[in-house]
Amino acid sequence: MDIQEIKQDALDPEAFIKAQCDVIGKTVGDGTAVNALSGGVDSSVVTMLAHRALGDRLKTFFIDNGLMREGEPQRVVDILQQCGAPVTLVDARDEFFAALKGKTDPEEKRQAITDTFYKAVFSRLVKQSGAKHLLQGTIYTDVEETVAGIKRQHNILAQLGIDTAKEYGYTVIEPLIQLRKPAVRTVGRALGLPDEITNRPPFPGPALVARVIGEATPERIALVRKATVVLEEELADVDAFQYMAILHNDRIPGMRDGKRDYGLQIEVRCWDSRDARTATPTHLPFDLLERLAGRMTSEVRGVVSVTYNIASKPPSTMEAV
Structure with missing residues (x-):
């Protein structure tokens, strides 16, 4: 180069x-x-x-x-x-x-x-x-x-x-x-x-498409948009380089109203980095993660699972797509 x-x-x-x-x-x-x-x-x-x-x-x-x-x-x-x-x-x-x-x-x-x-x-x-x-x-x-x-x-x-x-x-x-x-x-x-x-966290050129694994339909973009609202509200005071909510493609088993529910999974990523070349997951308090998961599963329609990425870059990357 x-x-x-x-x-x-x-x-x-x-x-x-x-x-x-x-x-x-x-x-x-x-x-x-x-x-x-x-x-x-x-x-x-x-x-x-x-x-x-x-x-x-x-x-x-x-x-x-x-x-x-x-x-x-x-x-x-x-x-x-x-x-x-x-x-x-x-x-x-x-x-x-x-x-x-x-x-x-x-x-x-x-x-x-x-x-x-x-x-x-x-x-x-x-x-x-x-x-x-x-x-x-x-x-x-x-x-x-x-x-x-x-x-x-x-x-x-x-x-x-x-x-x-x-x-x-x-x-x-x-x-x-x-x-x-x-x-x-x-x-x-x-x-x-x-x-x-x-002071804005980096946001990818492909926008929320970079946070939807699988087809980026209007409905799936709307879902990850709502998840992003929740995430950014909860992490507003966190001193991190970047954070994101990622919608996975596969439906996974969950429970809702006492019945089995094949729902959606949101993966949360939050990064400490200086320039995006390397990054490590932010050590978020567990009570914050629990509160975040509670809001995601109650406010974002169809979500039954919330995970937190703990792999560093490299070998991971900051965005999932």
Whole structure:
């Protein structure tokens, strides 16, 4: 990999911001650029960087793919607009679920999301805008994991030999590709983003699809979305790098109202890590785990089992899909 990492202890955030704004401005020239805001730290930082560099020549879209957390699309749009960056919310839920229909293999699901986003939804928006450049929040870890074959990240394109100008009709600009997550958070704070954004736990590009083992139907996404609400409420005060609720595919035996019930299993993962390269399970208090399990089995329809992952990365990975 020929990308030179800028480590956290060597980062001068103001100098980095100025340098990247200069690069964005020179690359785009007098034209326009588009970017997709997902609500994660990376895409939010890119939005603010590009807005500072281009002003109203940047067209920012939040693509509602139906795969996000509860209330997330409108909340993220509101926050960025409060920071001065205009955002257009686009409803593409039907297109993404149509592309995911019948797919159970993790790589096929990731590819379906990539193709729907880049070839269908975003390609259409780019053509309508007339822009020739796309900003996106690829970071160093995304490239590292994809190139190493650990996990294909949906936003890795040029590094896999994909000619984006030929395939999609635009050139991709990746201002954060030399940074890992802690450094991106530092840049976000320097850009004036609120703690609600800069302190957010990492959220995968494929969104809740990365937390559904098996087919990601609207019903199964809705179930894991509800489980995520419960999880994030219970772990809100836990100092962890990332946490998630994962819906397993197989139904397992349980008991409900004195009768046998073949229900669903939610796996909880909570990680201590600095940059996602390695991670260890957070030592959560057992009474917290019991309370979490009680809420999951009573508030998330069909769940009869809640487990907690205790395997470190490696050999485990942070996401399950």
